[in-house]
Amino acid sequence: MNSLPNSLKATILGGLIAGTLDMTTACVQVWLRSGVTPFLDVVVRVSQFIASGAIGPEAFNGGKKTVALGLAFHYLIATVATLVFYLASRKLRLLVNWFIVMGLLYGVLVYLFMNFVVVPSSKIVQRATPTLSARLIAMLIIMFCIGLPISLIVRRFSK
Helix, strand or coil, rough: CCCHHHHHHHHHHHHHHHHHHHHHHHHHHHHHHHCCCHHHHHHHHHHHHHHHHHHHHHHHHHHHHHHHHHHHHHHHHHHHHHHHHHHHHCCHHHHCCHHHHHHHHHHHHHHHHHHHCCCCCCCEEECCCHHHHHHHHHHHHHHHHHHHHHHHHHHCCCC
């Protein structure tokens, strides 16, 4: 990985770390709410839920293929979020200089974009409107598991 340009290193590492942190917290949340065991079944459900954004409710009957599709979409989204932050940081140096605050704010922006643009335009079937506390918890997760790690990684590869 040493021969890769810093932009690619930051993008790949940011996508992998932020994607893994976010997937882990999503799975733990679902596991705590549903009590489904084994934990691998939770990973399957969460991944198929993500895939349902593209193919609708039939994703839950798609087996390993829709699990793989959901995971691919999830990591693609995290990687694109990293790339966007990296590219913005080339013009707006305050993103790197104030990396903690900017990372947390970026997490808020990612949350808003995903929940008010991406999800509503997807094929995900929403059961009910999330409560304010559920939205706040989800936003905090995105702030600390997506925004902050991305900003830390971009800062690391911006020196």
